[in-house]
Amino acid sequence: MIPFNRLGLIFKIFAFFIYPRSFRAVFLSVLQKVPKSGAVLDVGSGTGILSRFAHDVRKDLLLTMIDPAPGMLRFAPGFGRKVIGLAESLPFRGGSFEALFIGDAFHHFGKPQKAIGEIARVLKPKGLLVIFEIDPGTLLGASITWGERIFREPAHFYRPRRLAGILAENGFECTISHYGWRYAIIAEYAGFRTP
Ligand SMILES: C[S@@+](CC[C@H](N)C(=O)[O-])C[C@H]1O[C@@H](n2cnc3c(N)ncnc32)[C@H](O)[C@@H]1O
Numbered sequence: 001m002i003p004f005n006r007l008g009l010i011f012k013i014f015a016f017f018i019y020p021r022s023f024r025a026v027f028l029s030v031l032q033k034v035p036k037s038g039a040v041l042d043v044g045s046g047t048g049i050l051s052r053f054a055h056d057v058r059k060d061l062l063l064t065m066i067d068p069a070p071g072m073l074r075f076a077p078g079f080g081r082k083v084i085g086l087a088e089s090l091p092f093r094g095g096s097f098e099a100l101f102i103g104d105a106f107h108h109f110g111k112p113q114k115a116i117g118e119i120a121r122v123l124k125p126k127g128l129l130v131i132f133e134i135d136p137g138t139l140l141g142a143s144i145t146w147g148e149r150i151f152r153e154p155a156h157f158y159r160p161r162r163l164a165g166i167l168a169e170n171g172f173e174c175t176i177s178h179y180g181w182r183y184a185i186i187a188e189y190a191g192f193r194t195p
Pocket of ligand 1: 004011015018043044045046047048049050066067068069072085086087088102103104105108109110
């Protein structure tokens with residue numbers, strides 16, 4: 001497994017470079033749609049880089065960062081709430097959040113389907129979801145998939161349309177944007193749950 005708990009300082013310095021400028025522009029435009037003083041959850045937040053981007057432009061947002069690795073959260077910014085926990089069992093009441101981000105973390109979740117159920121549960125109807133991921137259908141993405149398997153990571157990588165399809169089955173309306181070997185899904189939760 002990748003020892004995220006010991007990589008906090010590395011991610012604090014380098015996580016910024018994971019996200020292309022063009023994605024950051026799209027991300028910031030999505031943030032403008034979050035209601036004033038909205039509650040926002042950063043899942044698999046690591047050192048909270050997406051929360052930092054959000055705080056830079058929306059100081060009013062109530063940010064919560066959740067990650068199982070305390071060694072990552074230790075380096076997260078002080079302006080948000082920090083919670084140790086897993087995407088598969090989010091310790092929040094249903095309908096708690098106006099928006100939810102997952103940056104470069106979804107493929108690390110051991111039970112992605114369960115995590116999607118939890119994401120749908122904690123989002124309010126019309127809540128916004130942003131997932132930034134690696135596309136295993138590209139050469140670099142496929143190499144990373146193999147690399148993570150060597151590290152015995154879950155490596156739950158999905159092609160963009162496949163992940164969008166699974167999200168749609170769970171009540172999300174999705175749009176996909178591509179960044180070479182990475183992609184983002186921007187989705188709105190329609191407010192229903194499949195049985
Ligand atoms: C590559 S890091 C990305 C961190 C951060 N989002 C960023 O962009 O820098 C992946 C993160 O996912 C977290 N993670 C792994 N399994 C998880 C799970 N089941 N639920 C939530 N987070 C998880 C790891 O602890 C790690 O901090």
